[in-house]
Amino acid sequence: xxxxxxxxxxxxxxxxxxxxxxxxxxxxxxxxxxxxxxxxxxxxxxxxxxxxxxxxxxxxxxxxxxxxxxxxxxxxxxxxxxxxxxxxxxxxxxxxxxxxxxxxxxxxxxxxxxxxxxxxxxxxxxxxxxxxxxxxxxxxxxxxxxxxxxxxxxxxxxxxxxxxxxxxxxxxxxxxxxxxxxxxxxxxx
Numbered sequence: 001x002x003x004x005x006x007x008x009x010x011x012x013x014x015x016x017x018x019x020x021x022x023x024x025x026x027x028x029x030x031x032x033x034x035x036x037x038x039x040x041x042x043x044x045x046x047x048x049x050x051x052x053x054x055x056x057x058x059x060x061x062x063x064x065x066x067x068x069x070x071x072x073x074x075x076x077x078x079x080x081x082x083x084x085x086x087x088x089x090x091x092x093x094x095x096x097x098x099x100x101x102x103x104x105x106x107x108x109x110x111x112x113x114x115x116x117x118x119x120x121x122x123x124x125x126x127x128x129x130x131x132x133x134x135x136x137x138x139x140x141x142x143x144x145x146x147x148x149x150x151x152x153x154x155x156x157x158x159x160x161x162x163x164x165x166x167x168x169x170x171x172x173x174x175x176x177x178x179x180x181x182x183x184x185x186x187x188x189x
Contacts, residue, residue: 045108050094054111057088057095061114061121064088069124073140078129085122089164092118123157123166130155130168136183148180 021031064084068077092115099107133147134140153170160167 041112042108045095045097045111046100046102046105048093048095048097050096052091052094052096054092054095054097054107054114057091058110058114058117061085061088061117065121065124069121069128071137071139073128073138075129075132075140075142078125082122082125082129085118085125089115089118089122119159119164119166126166127155127157127168146182152180 064081068074068081095111095114097105097107097111099105128138131138131151132140132143133151134144135146135151152173152175154173156169156171157166158169159165
């Protein structure tokens with residue numbers, strides 16, 4: 001019986017597949033252009049002489065999102081949260097990595113993901129601000145009822161190329177198979 005993991009079947013075939021992808025993209029320069037872009041991002045982080053600690057910034061992000069973007073949401077707080085996130089993105093430009101080694105540097109990997117976390121936090125805060133209703137596990141005391149007329153939609157967010165601001169679209173929800181109904185919880189006695 002042959003092994004389908006590791007050095008058996010999957011490993012060599014994964015390498016063969018990856019080499020094939022590189023050959024497909026090298027013809028039009030996409031692979032090399034993206035590789036160069038990623039190397040430049042790493043170099044910027046590794047050589048940045050800023051004073052911000054990315055791990056402290058991450059901790060602040062967690063505290064901010066827990067305070068204002070969990071179950072109970074107030075529009076005023078969501079606007080303030082987004083403004084704070086913009087400030088944190090500015091501070092991110094001044095991060096300083098304590099580890100500047102080239103091999104197995106988890107600080108650079110973490111810090112690159114921190115940028116993504118900050119951008120995703122903006123999507124969460126702004127997306128929550130756009131929905132003036134309470135639905136599911138999200139409750140807005142200023143808008144305690146569900147509003148199917150205006151918000152029975154999927155919120156879709158994206159970043160346009162070279163934009164630091166999320167853009168939003170709304171897509172209707174198909175309720176033909178399961179009609180919407182309010183969640184009702186009976187108190188345990």
